[in-house]
Amino acid sequence: MSRTTPNRNTSKPDAPAQPPRAAERIRASARELFYREGIRAVGVDEIVNRAGVTKPSLYRAFPSKDDLAAAYLFDYDREFWPRFEKPGGKSPPDARTHVLAYIRELANRAVKDGYRGCGLSNAAVEYPGHTHPARLVAETHKKALRQRLRELATEMGARDPRMLGDGLMLLIEGVYVTGQQSASGPAQSALAAATALIDACVAKPTRKR
Amino acid sequence: MSRTTPNRNTSKPDAPAQPPRAAERIRASARELFYREGIRAVGVDEIVNRAGVTKPSLYRAFPSKDDLAAAYLFDYDREFWPRFEKPGGKSPPDARTHVLAYIRELANRAVKDGYRGCGLSNAAVEYPGHTHPARLVAETHKKALRQRLRELATEMGARDPRMLGDGLMLLIEGVYVTGQQSASGPAQSALAAATALIDACVAKPTRKR
DNA sequence: TGACAATGTTACCGATCGGTACGTATGGTC
DNA sequence: GACCATACGTACCGATCGGTAACATTGTCA
Known part of the structure; x- marks a missing residue:
């Protein structure tokens, strides 16, 4: 492989459809829930459940719920x-x-x-x-x-x-x-x-x- | 003491029992806190503390926080x-x-x-x-x-x-x-x-x- | 194969949430 | 003074909140 970036490359065809990174899934999940229900109304558990990830993944990508917001x-x-x-x-x-x-x-x-x-x-x-x-x-x-x-x-x-x-x-x-x-x-x-x-x-x- | 109603009556001395004063204090407290901070942001404890009353007084006057809101x-x-x-x-x-x-x-x-x-x-x-x-x-x-x-x-x-x-x-x-x-x-x-x-x-x- | 980074798993924390069971103080009435 | 209704407080509940520790698993690359 000649590419230097090891992962999450969308253009290279030989990658077996890299599953969306946890951080991106969390962003998308938060986006939808925060917008629809409001920020205060949505708990972090609901966000990670919808994203199909776990809470530590959220806190590895974002320092706090406020920063996710x-x-x-x-x-x-x-x-x-x-x-x-x-x-x-x-x-x-x-x-x-x-x-x-x-x-x-x-x-x-x-x-x-x-x-x-x-x-x-x-x-x-x-x-x-x-x-x-x-x-x-x-x-x-x-x-x-x-x-x-x-x-x-x-x-x-x-x-x-x-x-x-x-x-x-x-x-x-x-x-x-x-x-x-x-x-x-x-x-x-x-x-x-x-x-x-x-x-x-x-x-x-x-x-x- | 000759007055019959011992408290919270400013005008008529023997008027028919004023409604509970706690409820009014709670309304005023909720009014201020809800408006300034938002409803979800304010807990019932903060409301009753500011009102100088206790939580059961709130729930005797209002069925729930939602109803108080x-x-x-x-x-x-x-x-x-x-x-x-x-x-x-x-x-x-x-x-x-x-x-x-x-x-x-x-x-x-x-x-x-x-x-x-x-x-x-x-x-x-x-x-x-x-x-x-x-x-x-x-x-x-x-x-x-x-x-x-x-x-x-x-x-x-x-x-x-x-x-x-x-x-x-x-x-x-x-x-x-x-x-x-x-x-x-x-x-x-x-x-x-x-x-x-x-x-x-x-x-x-x-x-x- | 071995190192490494990313993620999942499980269990847990202290704080705060909305809400309540139950006892107590007070005042009016007879 | 016995009695009762009203009004209020103490102490507590289970649930959920945001956040974390420790470890297992996976996939990727060298």
């Missing part, structure tokens, strides 16, 4: 950005289309049964203390999202980009939280509201209508 | 409506002023340090299962708030009252949740965004400008 949110953040930057898998042609396409997709998900909102926002609700490792990930993410929305508002030509960016963020977070309160909630109006807000905030002469 | 949210709902209907203690002259006054007050609270959002929304995040007694209170409340906002949107003369009501609800919930993520967050733009949204959604001829 932080890793879960780190993964969540990583998976979020493609959803946001390429809603529907396509790169939107302009900022306005971009934001509205994301909100359209988001609203569609949010009105379905069993929707559980944003894992990062939910974690911030579960852990009010500003020192918890999971919360730190959430706060960093939200700061980045806010910044990105302000950028997009600037691209749209908003008179007050900060105001429009923040307004869109409020709407989006509103969808996250109301979507999990009840199906067919206010989220169904998110697209229309965002459209109205944007059109009210960008200089009129440049906008059609 | 529901009672907490019931109180929260009761305290909410005056804040909403009379923002700043005044009855607003019209629907537009009404909603904007509430959002102004809300946003002021939300940008301060230690803000913890809406106890009812937070509870819905903590308890995803639609059977938990606390969640039922939260869902009922949110349904009522949505209905009320739609009424106000109708009063404003919105072209699509459901859309405007929902849009305002999304903004408000957005303030709740982002306010507890970080101070000086998007909540500071809530009033401007709500104003823009309203003015974009009501028939132009009737609105000043």
Whole structure:
């Protein structure tokens, strides 16, 4: 064998389908359970049972449950950005289309049964203390999202980009939280509201209508 | 001593036996702890310790911690409506002023340090299962708030009252949740965004400008 | 084959969880 | 003073929590 990395190589065909590493299985299991039930509601036993591994494996890969929660949110953040930057898998042609396409997709998900909102926002609700490792990930993410929305508002030509960016963020977070309160909630109006807000905030002469 | 009721009676000396004082102390203690730390994060021991009572007193007044949580949210709902209907203690002259006054007050609270959002929304995040007694209170409340906002949107003369009501609800919930993520967050733009949204959604001829 | 790293197995820890059996103090009534 | 209901406390329960120690097993590579 010429390869230097001894294991978990997915490209080499001669490997007999290396079973997923315990750490990855735990990450996936935690991801699903934490998101669906909430972090505090899920015990480490449930996580390892679902993952088909044992508790020592968890604590060999993660120093504590809190750190596992932080890793879960780190993964969540990583998976979020493609959803946001390429809603529907396509790169939107302009900022306005971009934001509205994301909100359209988001609203569609949010009105379905069993929707559980944003894992990062939910974690911030579960852990009010500003020192918890999971919360730190959430706060960093939200700061980045806010910044990105302000950028997009600037691209749209908003008179007050900060105001429009923040307004869109409020709407989006509103969808996250109301979507999990009840199906067919206010989220169904998110697209229309965002459209109205944007059109009210960008200089009129440049906008059609 | 001539007084017949020896304790906890401030006004009438011989009034019919006041309800147990322990239950009220527990309600107040739970109210504060549940709101600040979250429901799952607070144990019953902490509640009774803070209340200066003992655990059996809690379970004599409430069947379970879940029911105490529901009672907490019931109180929260009761305290909410005056804040909403009379923002700043005044009855607003019209629907537009009404909603904007509430959002102004809300946003002021939300940008301060230690803000913890809406106890009812937070509870819905903590308890995803639609059977938990606390969640039922939260869902009922949110349904009522949505209905009320739609009424106000109708009063404003919105072209699509459901859309405007929902849009305002999304903004408000957005303030709740982002306010507890970080101070000086998007909540500071809530009033401007709500104003823009309203003015974009009501028939132009009737609105000043 | 032998070394090594990763994982599984089993059993356990102290702390805390929500919840309860049971005794005690107090005050009003006759 | 006998009696009773109300209100509260002491002490405890079994279950579960997050986390760990010690050792066996496996698969991979040199």
